[in-house]
Amino acid sequence: MIDYRLSLSGSLLSLLLLAGCGDDGRAERLKKAGPHPSLETLMRVADADAGARTFGQCLACHTIGKGELDRAGPNLHAIMGKPVAGGSDRFGYTAALMRAGGHWDRATMDRWLASPQRFAPGTRMTFAGLPDPLARADVIAYLEREGGSR
Ligand code: HEC
Structure with a gap:
């Protein structure tokens, strides 16, 4: 009986811990940012490790390590600061992306990631x-960390 209760509270505890890790301190970070935060404000509370986890959604099409091959999308090593459609010399970009122009600064990347x-x-x-x-700010922080502009 005692054993049973102990293991039950053990699994409840690990559930709580899992839930706590899953939200990346999100509520606290948003509170710190205040109401209607700008991108720059969000960047101050952004978490590159959380961005790395979100980047899991990008891995089907993108590598990010230096010198890694392109997949369906171009390699994204050190992409921040580069020209739009300029991340990989080997990649065949669409005219649609090449026409967009500009550089991958934070604001540009934020608009792209919101809706390509x-x-x-x-x-x-x-x-x-x-x-x-x-989530976009977190991914931008991750892209900056992976050889980018910081
Ligand atoms: C289904 C495949 C796919 C997924 C998933 C995907 N991408 Fe892409 N990505 C592409 C393709 C294809 C291009 C090239 C687009 C073009 O030429 O029009 C691209 C281009 C880019 C570029 C421009 C690179 C440059 O050299 O200018 C960035 C930045 C980028 N993706 C970031 C991301 C991020 C961050 C994610 C995840 C949040 C993501 N992508 C998810 C396929 C994908």
């Missing part, structure tokens, strides 16, 4: 986008 199709109608990046602004 709205940013560059006709792009081959068939990814719906990340609707959550904090």
